[in-house]
Amino acid sequence: MARLWKRRSATVRDIVEDLARTRELAYTTVMTIMVRLHEKGLLERTREGKTYVYRPSHTRDEHRARLSRDLVRGLVAEFGDAALAAFSAELDTVDATHRAALRRLAQKDTREAR
Amino acid sequence: MKRADRVFTVMLGLAFASSAILLALLLTLVPRVEQLVARGAEDTADVVAALVLLLAVCGISLGFVALFRQIVATAVLIRGLVAEKIELPSSVIVAASGLDLDGRIDVVADERPFSFCYWFLRPRICLSTALVERLDVDELRAVLHHERYHLRQRDPLRQIVARYFAAGLYVVPVVDELLTFHTLQKEIEADQEAMRASGDVRSLASALYKLLPDADDVSLGLLVPVSSLSVTEARIDQLVTGRPLSLALSPLSIALSGGALVAAAVLVAVKGGASVAFETLPPLYAVPGLLVGPASLLFAAAVDGGLHQLRPLTQRLFAQQ
Numbered sequence: 001m002a003r004l005w006k007r008r009s010a011t012v013r014d015i016v017e018d019l020a021r022t023r024e025l026a027y028t029t030v031m032t033i034m035v036r037l038h039e040k041g042l043l044e045r046t047r048e049g050k051t052y053v054y055r056p057s058h059t060r061d062e063h064r065a066r067l068s069r070d071l072v073r074g075l076v077a078e079f080g081d082a083a084l085a086a087f088s089a090e091l092d093t094v095d096a097t098h099r100a101a102l103r104r105l106a107q108k109d110t111r112e113a114r
Numbered sequence: 115m116k117r118a119d120r121v122f123t124v125m126l127g128l129a130f131a132s133s134a135i136l137l138a139l140l141l142t143l144v145p146r147v148e149q150l151v152a153r154g155a156e157d158t159a160d161v162v163a164a165l166v167l168l169l170a171v172c173g174i175s176l177g178f179v180a181l182f183r184q185i186v187a188t189a190v191l192i193r194g195l196v197a198e199k200i201e202l203p204s205s206v207i208v209a210a211s212g213l214d215l216d217g218r219i220d221v222v223a224d225e226r227p228f229s230f231c232y233w234f235l236r237p238r239i240c241l242s243t244a245l246v247e248r249l250d251v252d253e254l255r256a257v258l259h260h261e262r263y264h265l266r267q268r269d270p271l272r273q274i275v276a277r278y279f280a281a282g283l284y285v286v287p288v289v290d291e292l293l294t295f296h297t298l299q300k301e302i303e304a305d306q307e308a309m310r311a312s313g314d315v316r317s318l319a320s321a322l323y324k325l326l327p328d329a330d331d332v333s334l335g336l337l338v339p340v341s342s343l344s345v346t347e348a349r350i351d352q353l354v355t356g357r358p359l360s361l362a363l364s365p366l367s368i369a370l371s372g373g374a375l376v377a378a379a380v381l382v383a384v385k386g387g388a389s390v391a392f393e394t395l396p397p398l399y400a401v402p403g404l405l406v407g408p409a410s411l412l413f414a415a416a417v418d419g420g421l422h423q424l425r426p427l428t429q430r431l432f433a434q435q
Contacts, residue, residue, distance in 0.1 A: 094326055094346050094347055094350070095347065098346070098347045098350045098351070099323075099326060101350055101351075101354050102319055102322060102323045102326070102350045102353070102354075103323055105315055105316070105319035105323075105350075105353055105354060106316060106319040106320035106322075106323045107316075107320075108315075108316065
């Protein structure tokens with residue numbers, strides 16, 4: 001995914017060559033992973049001639065946000081009430097105003113102590 | 115006595131008093147329902163008895179379902195998560211030194227950053243590796259102070275008892291609202307304890323900030339909003355302003371709860387329409403005033419309380435989407 005976010009679009013061959021600088025991976029291994037990522041909706045692909053060109057379905061930030069949301073939902077779906085007692089702001093909604101207020105509070109005493 | 119403890123005491127007092135009235139009503143109506151089963155409904159009093167019995171069965175079932183659900187959720191939590199615990203990382207050992215939590219902390223390998231207090235009689239604290247990696251020692255210590263408050267207060271046990279009553283007494287919806295306030299107040303008092311022990315607000319605020327969702331658009335509505343604030347937002351407000359949280363109960367819930375209890379008391383007094391005094395009154399006044407009216411009030415409170423009780427189910431469904 002990191003390579004695709006950097007390149008924006010690539011074929012399996014592009015990624016294999018890209019990765020070859022740091023590690024040797026078989027073409028079929030990379031292709032299998034990219035096909036699975038496509039099946040999971042993380043990559044989109046279009047046919048160009050005889051090959052597929054892959055693109056990330058979401059930006060890196062969007063992906064991070066989705067991942068965070070999925071993790072939280074997983075926690076609640078798995079453990080229900082017991083998980084709700086958690087010290088975990090990730091379970092909750094926090095608007096921009098409160099987020100900024102908390103950031104100021106988290107940094108306030110550090111600055112004052114200097 | 116702290117504010118959360120006072121609310122808990124009031125909630126238990128109200129729960130016991132309500133249970134006594136509703137149990138008396140149930141016992142009053144049982145003989146009538148037996149007759150009703152044998153010969154079928156003959157008059158309005160029979161219909162009222164059947165309706166009230168139905169509401170009682172729903173309440174008893176909801177109470178036991180809430181109890182069962184929480185015990186199962188905790189068991190699943192322990193089996194699925196806490197069973198995978200690892201050796202305490204050195205940062206946790208350092209952060210927990212002097213907190214009198216020896217043997218009461220578990221760290222589990224999980225990519226989700228969380229901590230919680232679990233189990234009922236001898237509670238324990240669980241931290242995830244993601245949380246431990248994300249926080250520095252001071253922040254970890256603030257989280258441990260927060261959880262130690264829950265541990266010392268045996269909050270998981272209080273919570274399961276309170277949820278049992280809130281579900282079973284769904285016709286008294288104010289009990290559920292008191293539970294919501296109690297849960298939030300507990301979090302705020304745990305934060306206050308952590309701040310007092312840390313000597314400043316920074317470590318706790320910083321820990322909370324690092325645990326905020328990555329995305330601004332996370333809108334799960336998982337925890338119960340208080341005056342349109344989420345629990346974390348209310349906690350942040352408390353950290354910033356230090357003002358005590360106001361207990362704002364819904365006037366509708368108060369009215370319905372009071373109405374339901376008065377209605378139940380009236381039905382007990384007239385023995386569900388079987389008392390001598392009731393039979394001597396003109397049916398034109400007695401039936402609507404002492405039977406249908408109280409039964410309607412109970413039913414309205416049951417609808418409102420039932421909707422309160424459905425909320426966790428809809429949240430769960432939403433979370434699984």
